[in-house]
Amino acid sequence: MSDDETDWGASLSELSAVGHAPLIPPPPSGLPRVIIHIDLDCFYAQVEMVRQPALRSQPMGVRQKQMVITTNYTARARGIPKSGSVQALTQAYPELILVNGEDLYEYRRFSQRIFEVVSSMTFAHAVERLGMDENFIDVTPWVHAHLSAPAEIDPSPVQGHVFQAASWDKSDPVHRCLALGSVLAQRIRTRIREELGLTSAAGIAVNKTLAKLVGGCHKPDDQTLLLPDQTLALLQTLPSPRSIPGIGSATHASLLELGIDTLADLQAAQVSNLAEMFDRETAERLIQLSQGIDPSPVKTSGRPQSIGLEDRFKVITTRDESKTKLKWLWGRLAQLIYEDGRIPRVIRVTARDQIKERAQGRRWLKESRQTQIAGHILTGLKTNPDLPQREESQVVDICLSLLDKMVNHSAPYQLTLLGIGVSDFPPETANTIQNYFVAGAKETRNEKRQPKRSHAAMTPPNEEAMCQPTPDIDEAIRPCSKKVKPAPLAIPVCDVSDIPHDWDPEVWANLPMDIRTELLASQPIQSRTNVKPLNKKTKSIASYFQKKS
């Protein structure tokens, strides 16, 4: 397995990765990147425990319909699995308490606040969200700038665990970079705990993939550092290529078809071995990933490009029921759009039809239709979480007409899912971003609105028992207040000493470091190139060559 071409131990091997477009800028110093990955512990369950502290001592899980999506660590300590079916888990563990987590509103809010806290830390050069509970943080510039001269004895201790600690060498500049990273990771986790009362796990490594993988080594409320020389050792602990982020089920299936079953197989593979199933770029990237090489940059996450809601139910068979469900979904979505502050230009409806699925012999078949929506219809959401009656029914009618494009009401159908999403928000250009921070211009910005103080889980249309959300232990307790007063968003203190006097410190505090740098330099914002996802299977050799017809 030891490929003589591949220098496993070389700390900088990932920096020399070949690649054309979207990779990171060349290392100026010869020092490695320092990347931190933060993953909240049993995220949904923790949010529920913050809301109901009495749950902390109980084995508890968060459920969505017939699925337990996550369990808290009290439960896991008793051997209860992290997830599973309600049926199986309650049978095996009658003591398990279940909380309804079908409405993601609170999780979304905490997720946003975590991102804000992390982004406000001045050493965070770039912060990229992944899902609701993960963030990658690039702290390379800060670390390189604070690395003391090689001759000096660096007193900075390592925080948390070191994977295979025996190989630690405090005189190695690469090790000291990562040690500084571990200190920053500890500071981030402390801030998240202080500001939000949530614990998290962190990984510190020279790239995103390794940071994420090593963070899993010591899990609740702890952190782990990976030295580059221990990369192979870490990868050897992985049970399958599927364990690598970026290798999903489809890619894994393709690899199996090629006879690549283990990570070692993939590490030893040549691009030519993978050429049947993947294009060259993808093949190269897969092999590199299997070797712990990942040059993908930490992209600064902006605001979401789409906001959507779905609900599944036993069955809906009439246009009337659909209308009721869409109304309910829209009511919740309107609140989210209001809080976002931007007005979308496209609205989309998604649906699942059991009959169509069976007719086509598919296990699941989600359809969607979208349309532009006239600007004036939604402008009310800029100032109000509810639309006026007329506009609201216009929106619902638009949704129904979109549904009509998928469903023939004169033929039998059985809907089991309905969703509404919005997208195509007005672009925030570099020039307007400059204006955006001038503290005087608040009225014209696409500003975030204050969220509801208490989000009462809105009960879905209750005419039909089948459409109810799954029962919740505290269902009766929750007040049914609608959108209420602003809740103060915990804006963390941070360094605002150096910004121009007419810029809004609050906004500044929530900016990633690289954006701040660009603004200070009065440079136009340069949008980062997107990283191409891995699993682009070429349809055929032919289509690979016919670049464009």
Place this chain on the structure above:
DNA sequence: CGGGGCAGCT
């Protein structure tokens, strides 16, 4: 599989 999201291709 289940369930409720998000992003990036095609």
Place this chain on the structure above:
DNA sequence: AGCTGCC
């Protein structure tokens, strides 16, 4: 519009 990826 649909698929695949991530959580």
